[in-house]
Amino acid sequence: MMDFILLETARFLDVRPKTKALAERSGMVWRGGAPMHWMTDWASPIPIYAARAEGAKLWDVDGFEYDDFCLGDTPSMFGHARTEIARAIAEQAQNGMGFMLPSETAVEVGELLTERFGLTKWQVATTASDANRAVIRWARAITHRPKILIFDGCYHGVVDDAFVVLEDGTPVMKKGLIGQVADFTHTTTVIPFNDLDALEDALKYCDIACVLCEPVMTNCGMIAPDDGFHEALRRLTRKYGTLLAIDETHTLSSGYGGYTRTHGLEPDMFVVGKAIAGGVPAAVWGVTDEVSARMDQALSIIGAGSSGIGTTLSGNALAMSAMKVMLTEVMTEAAFAHMTKGAENLVSQLQAVIAEQGLNWSVIHVGARVELVFGGNSPQNAAQMRDAMNPLELKAFHLYLINQGLLIAPFHNMMLISPLTSSEAVARLVAAISEFGRIIRPN
CATH class of the missing domain: 3.40.640.10 (Type I PLP-dependent aspartate aminotransferase-like (Major domain))
Structure with missing residues (x-):
């Protein structure tokens, strides 16, 4: 797993010269390297510096485009730049x-x-x-x-x-x-x-x-x-x-x-x-x-x-x-209907991936919020959830998604569907998760 993380880390850094330059400057003036420490809690080796965001997409300073399923960890769950x-x-x-x-x-x-x-x-x-x-x-x-x-x-x-x-x-x-x-x-x-x-x-x-x-x-x-x-x-x-x-x-x-x-x-x-x-x-x-x-x-x-x-x-x-x-x-009823339908679509596709590959994963879903758990049974309490979380596996997963142009909540595997999230973005997320499953699945 460490070799995979090192490879993905190099992939991230090799193509982001502006990001690296900003991280060096930021470290000189912001304690910990960012205005708020949560901004450094992502799996990337240095923060992603956002240039702009619109709808359910975000662009960084090096011009990379991301499908955003984090949405600011909820504040922007109805879409950026409304x-x-x-x-x-x-x-x-x-x-x-x-x-x-x-x-x-x-x-x-x-x-x-x-x-x-x-x-x-x-x-x-x-x-x-x-x-x-x-x-x-x-x-x-x-x-x-x-x-x-x-x-x-x-x-x-x-x-x-x-x-x-x-x-x-x-x-x-x-x-x-x-x-x-x-x-x-x-x-x-x-x-x-x-x-x-x-x-x-x-x-x-x-x-x-x-x-x-x-x-x-x-x-x-x-x-x-x-x-x-x-x-x-x-x-x-x-x-x-x-x-x-x-x-x-x-x-x-x-x-x-x-x-x-x-x-x-x-x-x-x-x-x-x-x-x-x-x-x-x-x-x-x-x-x-x-x-x-x-x-x-x-x-x-x-x-x-x-x-x-x-x-x-x-x-x-x-x-x-x-x-x-x-x-x-x-925050209209139509917006919530779209969000819920999109989340249900994501859940069904993730469950299909899990079944097809025989992965010991599970999916939890409430409304527009979806969680992928690297464990076969949905935990009932925090102790069970902590047992299901492997920090190295989580880091590898998040860093891999970032390099695929996909953002999910950095602290665990939470994904939000906004009223502006497209079915194509969901398909890209599922495809990346499926490929990650093939990479880490034991032979």
């Missing part, structure tokens, strides 16, 4: 981008959010991480409980409370939580996804303010809920007086109203990030009328404006304009 978004933000920029005051557009966006997702009261954040922090703090404030519960392997942004994982069944702080002196294992309970016995055992002490969860796990590879899991999760949280907060930062791709609306879930608190403003930094979080009333009660004790939640950039006019056009013109 003319609707460009028009809206250009018009708003001419009238001011941030006032720390609401606008008529903000009122319209709130109404659209309620219509789309069902929750009745909303707030805006700049990132989903900020939104999740707000949800956690409000849940603790109104329940007077100190703990939250998350699922092992979850993704809730850079929220310190969520950086707790299971190692051999024991809760520990993630190694990536550099510089944090607090021990969150005392206030964050972590259990395996799909484990209802562990869930009830944790909730029964009535000290957990909220369960914060993705409806489908998406960060340690994609892990689908077992049949009946969400119904039991809602029943148990209500039984023990725990709030249910659903984070749809990634699973918004599941359908017109996210996984929650598509599958009839009933959260108390709800977060949407990344894609809601088409790439403009913004997120929203909503609550039910009941939760909103309890928040008002908490504020009556401390005084309005004293919660310390939110930033002056939150709810800025530029983000509001982008959200309005996303909710009215871009």
Whole structure:
């Protein structure tokens, strides 16, 4: 496998002189070589420097064209350089981008959010991480409980409370939580996804303010809920007086109203990030009328404006304009229908490749999101998914795809279908995956 990686590394570097020159310059001014460390987490030996993107395609500075199935790891899942978004933000920029005051557009966006997702009261954040922090703090404030519960392997942004994982069944702080002196294992309970016995055992002490969860796990590879899991999760949280907060930062791709609306879930608190403003930094979080009333009660004790939640950039006019056009013109039912159909087409072709070559692989699929797992059975929790992930095999696979002009999410084998993804692009992706299978398959 190492020989294959070295060969693909040389193939990448030999034909990208501008990329190499930019990487050398970047290393002189950006710590780690890029403005954000995730930009260096791809399988390529140095970052791909994007020149432009349009629809579901991206071009680098050396002129190479890529079919983009990563789409910014979700923010651009409805396509790059959408003319609707460009028009809206250009018009708003001419009238001011941030006032720390609401606008008529903000009122319209709130109404659209309620219509789309069902929750009745909303707030805006700049990132989903900020939104999740707000949800956690409000849940603790109104329940007077100190703990939250998350699922092992979850993704809730850079929220310190969520950086707790299971190692051999024991809760520990993630190694990536550099510089944090607090021990969150005392206030964050972590259990395996799909484990209802562990869930009830944790909730029964009535000290957990909220369960914060993705409806489908998406960060340690994609892990689908077992049949009946969400119904039991809602029943148990209500039984023990725990709030249910659903984070749809990634699973918004599941359908017109996210996984929650598509599958009839009933959260108390709800977060949407990344894609809601088409790439403009913004997120929203909503609550039910009941939760909103309890928040008002908490504020009556401390005084309005004293919660310390939110930033002056939150709810800025530029983000509001982008959200309005996303909710009215871009995130349409027709767009989701195209995305879902394209994902189903990708899944069927991948399954055909797996069967034809006798590969010990499997495919997980929810809405427009598809995950290829290098293991025969779809994992039910993060521990099983980690066992299925071979870092060298993943690196080889991703680097091979890059050299074939194909981008998927760099952290695992997640592929997104946008409304602008063509069937030809899907066919190219499947052909490359098929060829990789032949290369690495034992004789």
